[in-house]
Amino acid sequence: MTRDELLHSREYWIAKIQLDLFSQLDKYMSENDISRTQLAEKLGVTKGYVSQILNGDFDHKISKLVDLALAMGKVPQINYxxxxxxxxxxxxxxxxxxxxxxxxxxxxxxxxxxxx
Incomplete structure (x- = not known):
């Protein structure tokens, strides 16, 4: 797969967004010295949900965002x-x-x- 093909693939952008989210949550947990359980409490979600995010086992319609962006000839960018x-x-x-x-x-x- 060429770089151009990679940058036009849905899977690449889904994985990138998931990794960016993981990185942000991991950084937040480190900077605040909190566990997954404490993060879940802060976010008002279950520890299992936080684990899904941190394990990259979630999609939550990010794929739709990527589909729409690529359909418009754009790449999605999420900045924190x-x-x-x-x-x-x-x-x-x-x-x-x-x-x-x-x-x-x-x-x-x-x-x-x-x-x-």
Whole structure:
């Protein structure tokens, strides 16, 4: 399989997203010195669910996201950003920074955000 074929394959992007999620959760657990059980409690899910994610044994419609992106000739990218970094980037966008979030994006995001 060529690199071009790989980058156009559904399986590659599903695996990449799963690995990115695993890496983020693993990093979070290490930085906060918490177990899978504690992470499950924090997320409000079962330990088994956390184990599925960390073992790469889940899909939860990520495949559909990949299908749609590839159908549009795009590749899906998921970036993880600390909340404070996001807030700072949003504030900088007001001052013509390279991090730009349009007013309509901020309005749409805020309208769909549900705070418990």
């Amino acid at each position: 950003m600390d909340v404070q970094e996001y807030i700072d980037a949003e504030n900088r966008s007001e001052n013509n920074s390279p991090y730009r979030f349009s007013k309509s994006f901020r309005a749409d995001y805020s309208a769909n955000l549900q705070i418990a």
